[in-house]
Amino acid sequence: MELRSGTSFRLPESFIFDLTAGTMENFSQRIARCASDMRGGYYADETALEKLIAEQNNPIHYETFECDIPEELGQVKFCISKLYPGRVGGEYFMTKGHYHTLIETGEQYLCLRGRGLMMMKTSDGACHWEEFTPGRMVYAPPYWAHRSINTGDEPLISLCLYPGNAGHNYGDILTEGFPKRAMLRDGKLVIESR
Numbered sequence: 448m449e450l451r452s453g454t455s456f457r458l459p460e461s462f463i464f465d466l467t468a469g470t471m472e473n474f475s476q477r478i479a480r481c482a483s484d485m486r487g488g489y490y491a492d493e494t495a496l497e498k499l500i501a502e503q504n505n506p507i508h509y510e511t512f513e514c515d516i517p518e519e520l521g522q523v524k525f526c527i528s529k530l531y532p533g534r535v536g537g538e539y540f541m542t543k544g545h546y547h548t549l550i551e552t553g554e555q556y557l558c559l560r561g562r563g564l565m566m567m568k569t570s571d572g573a574c575h576w577e578e579f580t581p582g583r584m585v586y587a588p589p590y591w592a593h594r595s596i597n598t599g600d601e602p603l604i605s606l607c608l609y610p611g612n613a614g615h616n617y618g619d620i621l622t623e624g625f626p627k628r629a630m631l632r633d634g635k636l637v638i639e640s641r
């Protein structure tokens with residue numbers, strides 16, 4: 448492969464999505480997170496999480512479909528994120544959330560299907576959330592950790608686009624946690640402080 452300025456040279460190509468199913472036909476990597484992958488304090492009610500794992504045979508929580516675009520400066524990576532609906536002790540299903548390893552990088556999430564929230568926070572405690580509805584694109588700017596939350600009753604499907612060299616940092620947000628939780632209370636979505 449020819450190299451120019453240290454960034455891999457690639458031929459132009461195209462990718463095919465199934466927007467209803469929330470899948471990519473010619474993906475190179477699929478990552479599936481099961482309910483058991485959410486152990487460790489993401490949800491407030493760990494007992495309810497263990498019950499879900501035992502009674503529903505450790506269901507897939509969310510999955511991503513990615514292409515093999517290199518993780519390097521100048522490339523534009525993307526993935527399809529498919530987060531299933533459900534609750535853990537009243538708390539809506541969510542992704543682990545992450546900062547970017549290169550924290551000066553942002554990300555765009557175009558919601559294709561479903562309903563939910565993008566919960567975002569900074570390391571100094573700012574917190575902000577945006578609604579996901581089909582056709583709405585949410586911007587997670589540099590410095591903001593981000594987590595998707597499915598508040599609907601069908602899969603929440605998003606197309607995510609981010610700089611190739613962004614990287615994923617799951618450790619810091621696991622330590623810090625997000626200041627807010629999305630809960631079902633008396634049939635309604637409520638955003639509660641931890």
Ligand SMILES: [Fe+2]
Pocket residue numbers: 545546547554593609
């Ligand atoms: Fe990200």
